[in-house]
Amino acid sequence: MDAHLIVSPPPHLKSGETAHCLMFDVLIASLPIIFASVIFFGPHTLWIMFLSVSSAVATEVLIQIVFKSPGFAFRPFFYNLLTNEDITILDGSALVTGLLLSFTLPPGSPWWIPVAGSFVAIAVGKQAFGGVGYNIFNPALVGRAFLLAAWPVETTAWTATLRWEAWICSLSLSPQSWIVDGVTTATPLALLKLQNQPTPLFQLVAGNTAGCLGETSAIAILIGASYLLYKGTITWHIPCSFIGTVIPVSLLLGKDPVFNVFAGGLLLGAFFMATDVVTSPVTKWGRIVFGVGAGMITTIIRIYGAYPEGVCYAILLMNSLTPLIDRYAARTYQPSDENLGA
Amino acid sequence: MPTFSRRNLFPPRLGGGAWSKPSQKAGIPERVIIPFQEAISMPCKITVHEGDRVKAGEKIGFMGNGDTCIAVHASTSGRVDQIAPMPHPLGFNALSVVIASDGKDEGVEAKPLGASGIGSNKEKMFEALREMGIPLNYPLLAKTGFAVSRLLINATEFEPPLTSGHHLIKEHGPHIIEGLKVLLSACSASQAVILIEKDRPSLIKTLKGFGSEVPAITIRGVNHPYPDTAVGYLAKKLFSKKPYRITADRRTEVMTVDLSSLFAIYNAWFWGMPLTEQLITVVGSAIPNPQNSWVKIGTPLANLVQSAGGTSSPLGQITLGGPLMGLPQSSLEVPIIKKTKGVCASVALLFDERRRSRFYKRVPCIKCAKCVDVCPVSIIPNLIADFIDNRFFSDAARRGVFLCAECGLCEYVCPSRIPLLELMKLGKVSLKGEQSLLTQSNLKLLS
Numbered sequence: 001m002d003a004h005l006i007v008s009p010p011p012h013l014k015s016g017e018t019a020h021c022l023m024f025d026v027l028i029a030s031l032p033i034i035f036a037s038v039i040f041f042g043p044h045t046l047w048i049m050f051l052s053v054s055s056a057v058a059t060e061v062l063i064q065i066v067f068k069s070p071g072f073a074f075r076p077f078f079y080n081l082l083t084n085e086d087i088t089i090l091d092g093s094a095l096v097t098g099l100l101l102s103f104t105l106p107p108g109s110p111w112w113i114p115v116a117g118s119f120v121a122i123a124v125g126k127q128a129f130g131g132v133g134y135n136i137f138n139p140a141l142v143g144r145a146f147l148l149a150a151w152p153v154e155t156t157a158w159t160a161t162l163r164w165e166a167w168i169c170s171l172s173l174s175p176q177s178w179i180v181d182g183v184t185t186a187t188p189l190a191l192l193k194l195q196n197q198p199t200p201l202f203q204l205v206a207g208n209t210a211g212c213l214g215e216t217s218a219i220a221i222l223i224g225a226s227y228l229l230y231k232g233t234i235t236w237h238i239p240c241s242f243i244g245t246v247i248p249v250s251l252l253l254g255k256d257p258v259f260n261v262f263a264g265g266l267l268l269g270a271f272f273m274a275t276d277v278v279t280s281p282v283t284k285w286g287r288i289v290f291g292v293g294a295g296m297i298t299t300i301i302r303i304y305g306a307y308p309e310g311v312c313y314a315i316l317l318m319n320s321l322t323p324l325i326d327r328y329a330a331r332t333y334q335p336s337d338e339n340l341g342a
Numbered sequence: 343m344p345t346f347s348r349r350n351l352f353p354p355r356l357g358g359g360a361w362s363k364p365s366q367k368a369g370i371p372e373r374v375i376i377p378f379q380e381a382i383s384m385p386c387k388i389t390v391h392e393g394d395r396v397k398a399g400e401k402i403g404f405m406g407n408g409d410t411c412i413a414v415h416a417s418t419s420g421r422v423d424q425i426a427p428m429p430h431p432l433g434f435n436a437l438s439v440v441i442a443s444d445g446k447d448e449g450v451e452a453k454p455l456g457a458s459g460i461g462s463n464k465e466k467m468f469e470a471l472r473e474m475g476i477p478l479n480y481p482l483l484a485k486t487g488f489a490v491s492r493l494l495i496n497a498t499e500f501e502p503p504l505t506s507g508h509h510l511i512k513e514h515g516p517h518i519i520e521g522l523k524v525l526l527s528a529c530s531a532s533q534a535v536i537l538i539e540k541d542r543p544s545l546i547k548t549l550k551g552f553g554s555e556v557p558a559i560t561i562r563g564v565n566h567p568y569p570d571t572a573v574g575y576l577a578k579k580l581f582s583k584k585p586y587r588i589t590a591d592r593r594t595e596v597m598t599v600d601l602s603s604l605f606a607i608y609n610a611w612f613w614g615m616p617l618t619e620q621l622i623t624v625v626g627s628a629i630p631n632p633q634n635s636w637v638k639i640g641t642p643l644a645n646l647v648q649s650a651g652g653t654s655s656p657l658g659q660i661t662l663g664g665p666l667m668g669l670p671q672s673s674l675e676v677p678i679i680k681k682t683k684g685v686c687a688s689v690a691l692l693f694d695e696r697r698r699s700r701f702y703k704r705v706p707c708i709k710c711a712k713c714v715d716v717c718p719v720s721i722i723p724n725l726i727a728d729f730i731d732n733r734f735f736s737d738a739a740r741r742g743v744f745l746c747a748e749c750g751l752c753e754y755v756c757p758s759r760i761p762l763l764e765l766m767k768l769g770k771v772s773l774k775g776e777q778s779l780l781t782q783s784n785l786k787l788l789s
Contacts, residue, residue, distance in 0.1 A: 005657065005659060005660060005671060005672055005673070005674070006658050006659045006690070007659075007670040007671070007672050008659065008670060009670075009763065009764050009767075010661070010665075010666065010667055010668060010669070010748075010750050010763065011666045011667070011750030011751075011754050011763065012659065012661060012665040012666075012668065012686075013353060013502070013665040014753075014754060014759075015349075015353070015754055015755050017349065017757045018701045018702065018757050018758075018759070019701075019705055019708050019757045019758050020701060021757060022710060028345070085700055085703075088705075090701075091701075091705070130706075131706070132705075132706065132708065133705070133706035133707055133708045133709070133758075134706060230348060231346075231349050232348070232350075232351070233349075235711075235715070277708050277709055277710040277711070278708050278709050280709075282711040282714045282722060282725070283711070283714060283722065284714075284715075287711075326725070330741065331720070331742070332740045332741060332742075333739075333740060333741070333742040333744075333745065
């Protein structure tokens, strides 16, 4: 009995999961959010999402062709795009970044807002640090912060939810009638902060309020989040500590905790943005510290800051602390402990 | 992987075929190869010569010296064919005795240790166990004056397809408890903890049923199986109030024993049989009939594969041990050694590099922390691997690279396909030289 046997290092068993599985899980989980945004803000939101995603993917391809793959063969273009190993669009991270960025944009944004935001998100937020896995800040939130600083008027021009029957009745063959002409209004947080006018809880949970594309419907976000938690793509530590900090801190400062949880981008930020694997700590206690810090900063910005919304900056600030948290949340060992495991 | 199915961090239990069948006795092989060395240039003494006739269970020499000395027995009757260096599972050529079997399997006269009246003298008792070829931690016993305070028995099956340990409990539960009682009285230990998975309630019931009369025996259910190499860490975690601040002499009081040794103690004590047989699971994609069987120590792997219905033509890889920690073998002439739990044989198709998609190649770490969540000894594999990749070895040591039990779970879950386990081994070798490789010390313990 003789055989040519293969000798390879253990383990010989692999779970079969790859990095793009995690990214496409986020994509599947955001399907209810896309659906809710179309219902509440009209089909124009799909156009914004498409612009944002395609700009993100195009930016990634452009930068990788220029900097990582100078010998890229342009013919046949699509074949090489999908098979060249230096072009990493197939891992889905640019797609997810573009989609999450579009969730933080107002439904009535002009076309160049998502395009410019995705370009900055990928070019500055991700590729400038070395690509996927090396970025310090959540790229989608980098794009959002850039847009908020560069075009404050366009990125805070909120429109009220779409009245479908009126819109369908006015449809005609001319493309002018397809555009949704929303009524300008304010988000629940801004209403409370500037005019001291609360929004009914049912509207907040269902999502029938003004706000960014993806943040208004709490139900859709929770459905997507439960899928992510079920699949094990995210763990409960960051969302629970994030939301669990906002509730007591807003109670302590004399605000309505339930309103603070369901209004604004807290749920979207806690389940989809803060749990970004690359920019959050690796240890369990580190994740809890991350969530608590983000929750405190969010509440403080919301109550005392100039902006009505603070989730974006809270997560970005905690992202910058992630290496520090990782450094101190892990145990260190003395040289005398080195035979501990044997 | 199905898109909507739930993802588990731990590998699923495979090998249902071997678990549902009762264990069987393997046939007597034409020849057995009994290695006398467990490490390169280990001292040994062979008391038989080429051409001698030996009986099953006859002492044919001993290996090691001083405290590590342990007797070696012929596992079947026959003629000593050859005394020469032969391939050892660890990858070197060890001095071995090859016995050509006569097929009769005649045994020597059995003298039960329990009837010989040595129960009062601890030193003589352990000397007798040593003569029976039962692998225990003799250096620790000698150091503590044959009085360890605690025993830790890892009855969990870490390798997903192997079930030999659980079969031993299922079929010989009372005998294992008897062996444990003998060992408890021999080393005057105050506590013995048996770890077993919670998802095997029938085995917990068996052990509790027989072990309840002895108050020193505790059966403890754990959620996930632990590798044998992590039991040192586990002992600290179980028995110490401050597991991370513990002095050297306190932790050495815990002795870890495995199930096959307990069963061998029972056999030696009540029936006078030395350790010449081993319960082994034979599984894998190249094995048509996965099974648990009692095989003679020294049986070549080729016999095992044949008796389980496998042939050499589709065989791509064969490992001693399961698919997570098993050692791949380069030859089918390698013998089974003491403490082997199973053999896993896979077909060659699985190793075809050309079939590998580019998604299954190494990409940068995305810090998903799955390796951190799954690590049985609570270190941060991705950080340590990053240090070692960039040659910051002292930082890797500070983050606990020497705690690594080399179980391979981190590499199993890694979605970025980073060779975490190889990087850990590289760090250990670079820091301490080849002697620090756990596979070496571990297999000294395993063999």
